[in-house]
Amino acid sequence: MRASDWLQLFVSGLAIGTVYGMLALGFVTIYRASRVVNFAQGDFAMLGGLFTVYLLKTVHLPYPLAGVLAVVITSTIGILIYQLVIAPLGRASLVSMLMVTIGASLFLQNGALIAWTSYPADLPSFSGDAPIRLGTIAILPQSLWIFLMAAVVVTALYLLTNHTLLGKAMTATATDPLAAAVVGVSTSSMMRLSFAISASVGALTGLFLAPMLTLNYASGAILGIKGLTALTLGGWGTATGAIVGGLALGVIETFGAGLLPAGYKDAIAFLILILILYFRPSGILGSAGSEELSLD
Amino acid sequence: MCRNVCVMLVLALLAITALLFTACQAAPESTIAPVAQATATPKEPYKIGSLSSFTGTIGSSSxxxxxxxxxxxxQINAAGGIDGHPLTVMFEDDGSDATKAATALTKLIREDKVLAVDGPGFLNILPAAMGVAEREASTPVVLGQQLPANLRAQNPKWTFTQLPTEVGSVDSIIDVLKWKGYKKVITIGDVTPLHSAAVELLKQKGPAAGIEVLATGDTFAPGDVDLSSQVSKIKQLADREKPDALVLITAAIMVPQFIKPAKQLGVDLPIIGPYLFGMQSLLGLSGDDINGIMFTGLKYLAPEALPDSDPQKALLMDFVKHYKEKSGGKDPSLNSTTAADGISIIANALKVAGPDRAKLRDAIAASNFMGLNGPINFKTRDGLPKQSLVIYQVQNKKFVLVNTIK
Structure with a gap:
């Protein structure tokens, strides 16, 4: 393989890695506020993409309005999942929480199957399909949109978490819910907000991804696993770990697919997950969060 | 206490909702098809089973x-049934899953005691269905697809197959390549045994027909959503070898996953596909990008375009007319004609052999008539001949018959 081919793979890996990073960011947002690992996170991306397809192609709304509405609807579904599935369980064990989010994920998948059938659907690219040529490297315009979306979301979340009272209240809720409640923070509101933000990030990811790949009702499951793998690779509990893990997973996976038969691409992600869990469970950027995930 | 009650309520609500969803999806299970007017003095109905993927991966084409x-x-019942016996059909769902298919087929045979089974038709579950049919060794099962070559070679006694094998499929594709004057092609197929066998066969048979067949060595699974890595390697190979076309051997549902990255990465080769592309659902996928795709399909897609001398034309025109009445004006798909041919195979054998299952099996084995998809004959396990196929191209999101195969 020529050097330019490797460079092309690297660029492609960064684009898909950014998507994985955004999915991982969704996991982190909920985890930091509620200590819940939400297995329905990938399904938020699926819903964001498929709701946009529906609103654009069936309801015939303008593309931007369809996208915004899809994010709002998915965000509302995120809040409902918290309200109806997570909140009633209170401080249940981690295993119980995992089980209910897996149940929620299956519920969303089957709902999507009934609503939109199993046929794949896609969206038109935001600004055409003609690749931008940098020498021998072709960059898809949609990849640039994904980079831009990721930059905006990460910046917004950074500002929210570190420079607003609301963000500090969310962090306080995650650190010590009782102490946060004592000083007047509505912990349930903070958790509800984290689910809304996480679902919005997931829906945005699906909306920006659907012009590159086709999505169907089952796409959320594999996307969720990729996001979880990225988070485990980068290190649990931090937004930076999520993004770094996503980019690393995307590039490794794409290089692997370049070297090995492409059918092994998903297997590479799972292999990485196993190796990381075995040799460095705290991930690349090593946070203590992983220790708190023991199934007690 | 209150919290526990809330938890129980939510869980119960979820369980009920999930059951409702499942019930909605599984509605076709174990239902009996409406029987049209039977004869004046109806005899005991002949009960046959129909096993198909009403839910799961390919459930949308159910x-x-x-x-x-x-x-x-x-049609059969309106004409008086079979010697006065109306046909009733027990529908079962295989969930697009081998385990569920085995369970459902066993139920049809043991509990429902059907005389024969039409289906299943999903490639991934055929080996499981054949396993049950041969294990039970009591009820003929007419599959809606071809088994892989290794299973056909076992010459199963109770399992019958339909449609072309990889041989008929590849021979017809080679005819298309020769007709178009293509001398060098790239091929890729999914991991389904019948499709991976077709890729290998095309690589073997191509050179004898003066066609160089190249491959990246990649494959993919039905259901994969991201084929950009596979397409990227095809792009590299195409840049080096300058082929004339790409032969894509997979199901219609996988076509959008392929042409999306192909368009983005600049792979602008003509795409040639197998008869499985002949699904009406293909036309609703991928917008205008689907236009131009060529494939060898069965004749049900455009019977009006067939010459009057074609023995299938009248059969298909009549079927399409009745099918549209039944389906609310929709055109039949590969699933429709294959399911219908399966019923015809069983019904014709019932006329000859009656309800004795062993005799019915022998009568099915001796079938010799013209079906909707082509000549039905089980003397060999060769499947439909390549002459059952014609060449279609998708033009303006419609299937257009562009040539026949000699």
Whole structure:
């Protein structure tokens, strides 16, 4: 393989890695506020993409309005999942929480199957399909949109978490819910907000991804696993770990697919997950969060 | 206490909702097809089973199968049934899953005691269905697809197959390549045994027909959503070798996953596909990018374009008319004609052999008539001949018959 081919793979890996990073960011947002690992996170991306397809192609709304509405609807579904599935369980064990989010994920998948059938659907690219040529490297315009979306979301979340009272209240809720409640923070509101933000990030990811790949009702499951793998690779509990893990997973996976038969691409992600869990469970950027995930 | 009650309520609500969803999806299970007017003095109905993927990966095409079955069953019953015995059909769902298929087929045979089974038709579950049919060794099962070559070679006694094998499929594709004057092609197929066998066969047979067949060595699974890595390697190979076309051997549902990255990465080769592309659902996928794709398909897609001398033309025109009445004006798909041919195979054998299952099996094995998809004959395990196929191209999101195969 020529050097330019490797460079092309690297660029492609960064684009898909950014998507994985955004999915991982969704996991982190909920985890930091509620200590819940939400297995329905990938399904938020699926819903964001498929709701946009529906609103654009069936309801015939303008593309931007369809996208915004899809994010709002998915965000509302995120809040409902918290309200109806997570909140009633209170401080249940981690295993119980995992089980209910897996149940929620299956519920969303089957709902999507009934609503939109199993046929794949896609969206038109935001600004055409003609690749931008940098020498021998072709960059898809949609990849640039994904980079831009990721930059905006990460910046917004950074500002929210570190420079607003609301963000500090969310962090306080995650650190010590009782102490946060004592000083007047509505912990349930903070958790509800984290689910809304996480679902919005997931829906945005699906909306920006659907012009590159086709999505169907089952796409959320594999996307969720990729996001979880990225988070485990980068290190649990931090937004930076999520993004770094996503980019690393995307590039490794794409290089692997370049070297090995492409059918092994998903297997590479799972292999990485196993190796990381075995040799460095705290991930690349090593946070203590992983220790708190023991199934007690 | 209150919290526990809330938890129980939510869990119960979720369980009920999930059951409702499942019930909605599984509605076709164990239902009996409406029987049209039987004879004046109806005899005991002949009960046959129909096993198809009403849910799961390919569940969205289930209506096509069901409408195909109901169209031909209603025609038979309207004509007085089989020697006065009306046909009733027990529908079962295989969930697009081998385990569920095995369970459902066993139920049809042991509990429902059907005389024969039409289906299943999903490639991934055929080996499981054949396993059950041969294990039970009591009820003939007419599959809606071809088994892989290794299973056909076992010459199963109770399992019958339909449609072309990889041999007929590849021979017809080679005819298309020769007709178009293509001398060098790239091929890729999915991991389904029948499709990976077709890729290998094309690589073997191509050179003898003066066609160089290249491959990246990659494959993919039905259901994969991201084929950009596979397409990227095809792009590299195409840049080096400058082929004339790409032969894509997979199911229609996988075509959008392929042409999306192909368009983005600049792979602008003409795409040639197998008869499985002949699904009406293909036309609703991928917008205008689907236009231009060529494939060798069965004749049901455009019967009006067939020459009057074609023995299938009148059969298909009549079927399409009745099918549209049954399906609310929709055109039949591959699932429809295959399901209907399966019923016809069983019904014709019932006329000869009656309800004795062993005799029915022998009568099916001796079938020799013209079906909707082509000549039905089980003397060999060769499947439909390549002459059952014609060449279609998608033009303006419609299937257009562009040539026949000699």
């Amino acid at each position: 209506a096509e199968w069901r409408d195909g079955v109901n169209t031909v069953v209603d």
